[in-house]
Amino acid sequence: MVKGQNGPIRRRTLTRDKVVDAAIEIIDELGWESLSMTSLSARLNVVTASLYNHVRNLDDIRGAVQVRTMAELGAHLREIAMGRTGPDGLRALVDAHRAWASEHPHRYQTLTTSPVDRDAFISAALDANTALRTMLASCGLPPEDTLDAAVSIFAAMHGFVMLVNTDFLGDELDLDSIYESVLRGALAGVGCAEPTNSASSSSDHGGSVSWSR
Template sequence: MVRAGLTTERLVRAGAELADEVGFEQVTVSALARRFDVRVASLYSHLRNSQDLKTRIALLALEELADRAADALAGRAAKDALTAFANVYRDYAREHPGRYAAARHPMDAQTAAASAGGRHALMTRAILRGYDLPEPSETHAVRLLGSVFHGYVSLETAGGFSHSAPDSQESWTRILDALDALLRNWPAP
């Protein structure tokens, strides 16, 4: 018998909260069952296993990030759009470290194609339209932006910049200025 009140959506949201509290790698069906004070078997009518739970948390995180980014980009172009988009990722990682880690969780091709990941790529390309980059330069720029945003945020949230001056916010601002300058002056092949 399924415990009243347990739904897949509720379990995934609780799993996402758990990821933010203890880290994405620590999320398991067993840990989730303890959170609800139920037997692990009670959750198997909603989730196949811990991998399924993690994939669902990743899908939730990608959707949340895409929704935030879309809202932040509305009516913006070029550097304003670039900055808004970058800040969404940074802010989300600070607010939801476990979910941010989940957003990078590997998925099979079919699941990835159906996820909000495609929205992220489309929004990045929309930002780059303000810089008039031709293909394949646009693809290179998408990869550059993803690498810089993720790399900086990962190092910052791990405390990598907390022991030296200047403040990490100052560096973040300068990096976004540098990215804008680079995109406006993209090197020819």
């Protein structure tokens, strides 16, 4: 047994998944910088030393959080992509990306740092990459061009999302209007521009994910 703040806790009740779950809770509530072995042990009500039976160190936990976060975002984007094609489908994916990042701003920040476990992170990103590249292919892009196009789309939208999540743009600007400009430019830049009469707010696109700041 190990002794927690409220009494003894059996070692077998603690698992690696529970440690990662607690880490995600801390990040969602307090931010990436608030994650530490001390904050984890307090959240789990165990002594800090017991964590090392399940994880190597703090970087190991951070890497696991990055992988799970990327996998969760990828699964969400894969679901959004089903049954959609062309510019409207691509918009739906980007809208979903924006919505997810807005709902999980602190955890999304974990995707902005260099992956601790690059191989595992790349595997976790497969769903997101496949969804985006498949959608770009449905716009008529040759398969060999979809990777560069996907990175271009991600770079544009990721930049916007981070400016919003860090409050860099403040409250005085029309964020939806800026979003539309960024999105239209990104889509046009990869040869997947929307028809002029369909370029409107994301809420006007059937099946896309709504978003509010």
